[in-house]
Amino acid sequence: MEYKDIPTKADIERIAAHREPGCVSIYLPTGTTPPEADRARIELKNHLALAVKSLEALGVDRRRIAAVQAEGEGILEDRDFWRYQSRSLAVFLDGELAETFRLANRLTSACEVADRFYIKPLLRAVTFPQSALILALAQNSVRLIRIDPELPPALIEVEGMPKDVASAVGLTSVSGRSAEGRIQGSEGQKVRMLEYVQAIERALHPLLATSTEPLILAAAEPLIGIFRGATDYPRLVDDVIAGNPEEKTEDELASAARGVLDRLYAAKIAALKEDFSTRIAAGTALADLSDIARAATYGAVETLVFDIDRRVPGTLDDETGTITYADEDSAGNYGVVDEIIRRSLGSKAKVYALRAEDVPGGGAAAAAVRFPV
Known part of the structure; x- marks a missing residue:
């Protein structure tokens, strides 16, 4: 299993604003298997030794150097931490703080020592993330799937998630009463689907409240419109994987979702370039x-x-x-x-x-x- 600590914009701003003598920034590729974690741990140990030599060459106070070394060794010795990794690890040390981020992007190895932290690689992890959540929504089933750049799609178990429209009836009432048996025909079916979607949204809320990942909807109408009307998740992507998701495997949905992300980011880059061209001319x-x-x-x-x-x-x-x-x-x-x-x-x-x-x-x-x- 992959464990990630995606930095927020506030995290990056805070790290960027930090300025003290002897700031050490280390980036290294890791992995989710024990051999990969062991290799990463050895590489961090080597980076830490180089960082100590650089700090000594810069004339940083010996007590601060010792504190940086102790911080690094504390990370190296935390075996529980090394059991739960992602694809890359960012480490920031300065003798008074030790901060780590486990990142989904594959970053190249680097060790930088200065009076401020090296943040450029960290921004790569948050500009256009290649991870996302897929909500595969149909009347008879619902799946939440996480995709990442280099791992197979993973099905996420969500507590309280209804299985289908029938099981959701009565869980959420639009007017304080169950729609079952009181509203008939197509109107009744739409009310039941709304209850279903509201129950899904309620089950997803704890997870989405702390997520920074795009949410891609795989569904057909009218569920697409009903879900969009029921959720306020700001990272719900406009583009959808259209059609009945029950006809697609998780690998097929992941492939389609990567296409959605590619189009989303290509559009953002094109808009940025057009805006900059206009503004450079002005x-x-x-x-x-x-x-x-x-x-x-x-x-x-x-x-x-x-x-x-x-x-x-x-x-x-x-x-x-x-x-x-x-x-x-x-x-x-x-x-x-x-x-x-x-x-x-x-x-x-x-x-x-x-x-x-x-x-x-x-x-x-x-x-x-x-x-x-």
Whole structure:
């Protein structure tokens, strides 16, 4: 089984705002099997040893280094933690906090040491997640299925979920009375389906209340319209898997759902690119990294998009945002784009991690701004 700790926007903003000497950020691929977890544990141990050497080279106080090492060793020794993993692990240590996120995305291994945390890979996990929930809804059955990028679809047991329309009648009454035997014909059937959907929505509520995943509906009318009218889940996707889901296996539903996610994210990227093209022409969006760094420093960035794979070694001036480029990565060199991201998040900007071909202007980043700087 896979265990995930998906960071919220508030988590990312909090981690991005943290600034202390000796911040250690570690990313490594993991897995859900014991051998994969053992390999990841060894890799974390190696990263921790490298981080300690980097902290010593930076002249960080020995007591803080010892505290960072103790935090890391505490994670290494927590065998229950290593039993429950996902595909990647993000670890943040600074001698006063130790925070981990088990992520569904497969991230490359990295160990960064600076006076702030390295957050760019973390944003990849939340920009366009490839995990989702499918609600396969029919009159005679209902299934909740979770899909992830690299795992088979998993059926989720939901406490209190009705089995079909007949079993839901009387569980929720539209007018304080059961519809059974009192409303006849097509009107009665619609009332019974509404009771069914309301019972489903009530059973799902505890799970959806804490979920950050898109919900994809697999159903036919009139259940599609009835469910949309009964739920207020903000991540219910407009696109549906149409037709009777009872005719589709879980693998077939998962395949169709991945197509829905692809279309959803392609539409979002296309809308972003069109909006940025218009705003660049109007002078309210920037493609030059120096201009973006200045805007981020003064809290002017409204929306930031960046190339998830491109690294730009260097630092930003705290007061002006002036970039000092470096030839290569090194301990204490936190990276230009990552610091632009950090400052943009500090002013509540929307931030999107994209592939190179989707970044307007073809650079490392682009930014729509609230006001000129």
